[in-house]
Amino acid sequence: MIKTELCDMLGIKYPIIQAGMGPFSTNDLCVAAANAGCLGNISTFGMGIGQLAWPSLIESLFGKGTTEELVRQSIQRIKELTRESQGIFGINCLVAQEIFDYAEKIIGATLKEIKSDPEVAERLRVIITSAGNPAPWTERIKESGVKWFHVVPSVYHAQKAEKAGVDLVIASGHEGGGHIAWNPVHTMVLLPEIVKSVKVPVIGAGGFCDGASLAAALSLGAVGVQMGTRFIATKESDFVQMWKDQVIKAGDRDSLVVRGLAGPARALKTKFALEVADATIKKIPRIYLGEDVGIDNEIAAMESEGLSRIYDAPDKPEDSLLFGGEVSGRISSIPTVKELIEEVMSEAGEIIRNLPEKFLV
Ligand SMILES: Cc1cc2nc3c(=O)[nH]c(=O)nc-3n(C[C@H](O)[C@H](O)[C@H](O)COP(=O)(O)O)c2cc1C
Incomplete structure (x- = not known):
């Protein structure tokens, strides 16, 4: 059995984190992941600025309500649905400067629930901030x-x-699905270098999907992995069937970087994603040189259109913008979350056990 500092820190059985994947809902995925013994995560990007940007889509995913109400409802629902297993979960919040007010609402509502509900305090054990400066949040969190x-x-x-003052950092490599950094540093280089550079424990994200990649992360010094794209293609995941099918259909050259909803993002290579990439190259080529070039309204409108089509025209995946990582090329099944986790853990254990016999002389 594999047990790491992450398991001890959060009281979870397996060193795997289900990634936050806004603006979409991961509420059902969070329940399944927490019940399966890893860390489930609530995604809040849609409950915040997403409500302004894509009102009807967000209402169809989360229902009606203010940001605070949606956060509260999600926490309470997940608490109920993970009670029997005493599952542990967390909440992901983007803290970019441009959406600071929304981050205040989301983190504020989360801390309020933790303070007022002992069961939430017991099982909502982590806030995962991303895409911005963590410093303004130190005191409150x-x-x-x-x-x-x-x-x-x-x-x-x-x-x-x-x-x-964070308790742990998640090293997120350029091969990851969804938003990535301006400057491309992939997991193989990023993860061991961050492990060397900080004293707090480190999790690897970007490119993880199975026991071999978990074993690799542990070898590079991580205390576990965060997986996004792999969790999209699971039975319980909140993502539409077409998206799951496209993940398993994708090959190793089937992702690309476009100007995403909040900076550069990796998407599956659909016909429409190629059009967005083309517009990105023509209008804001400096994005590919690692410059923060801000938002271009025309590209932002294209992205919104590509997102809407996921739900409005699911029979035409080529017309959608589907965020997903390079690792899609390594994913070929849609298991339940429990099956996935158990397979990842048993494969990683077997690889680690066999390594000495295979290589040590
Ligand atoms: C559809 C999608 C949406 C995402 N949205 C968010 C988000 O709202 N917040 C965040 O911190 N990361 C987001 N990410 C990144 C994931 O949290 C995770 O770090 C990434 O998927 C890891 O790489 P992988 O896809 O290779 O597993 C998103 C990723 C995907 C695929």
């Missing part, structure tokens, strides 16, 4: 006693997060 992880794309950001 630390004084609540909840664990605090922050997602980082570079050694510089990892050291900044450590200085801000």
Whole structure:
């Protein structure tokens, strides 16, 4: 059996985190992941700024309500549905400067639930901040006693997060699905370098999907992995069937980087994603040189259209913008979350056990 510092820190059985994947809902996925013994996560991007940007889509995913109400409802529902297994879960919140007010609402509502509901305090054990500066949140999060992880794309950001007081950093490589950093540093280089550069424990994200990649992360010094794309293609995941099918259909060259909803993002290579990439190259080519070039309204409108079509025209995947990682090329099944986790853990255990016999002389 594999047990790491992450398991001890959060009281979870397996060192696997189900990634936050806004603006979409991961509420059902969070329940399944927590019930299966890893860390489930609530995604809140849609409950915040997403409500303004894509009102009807967000209402269809989460229902009606203010940001605070949606956060509260999600926490309470997940608490109920994970009671029997005493599952542990967390909440992901983007803290980019441009959406600071929304982050305040989301983190504020989360801390309020933790304070007022002992069962939430017992089982909602971590806030995972991402896509911004963690420093303004130190006081509020630390004084609540909840664990605090922050997602980082570079050694510089990892050291900044450590200085801000986070309990753990998540090293997020450029091969990951969804939003990635301006400057491309992939997991193989990023993860061991961050492990060397900070004292807090480190989780690897970007490119993980099975026992072999979990064993690799542990070898590189991580205490576990965060998986996004792999969890999209599971039976319980909240993502539409077409999206799951496209993940398992994708080959190893079937992702690309476009100007995403909040910076560069990796998407599956659909016909429409190629059009967005084309527009990105024509209108804001400096994005590919690692420059923060801000938003272009025309591209933002294209992205919204590509998102809407996921739900409005699910029979035409080529017309949609489907975020997903390079790792799609390694995914070929849609198991239940429990089956997935158990397979990952048994494969990783077997690989680690066999390594000495295979290689040590
Ligand atoms: C559809 C999608 C949406 C995402 N949205 C978010 C988000 O709201 N917040 C965040 O911190 N990361 C987000 N990510 C990144 C994931 O949290 C995770 O770090 C990433 O998927 C890991 O790489 P992988 O896809 O190779 O597993 C998203 C990823 C995907 C695929």
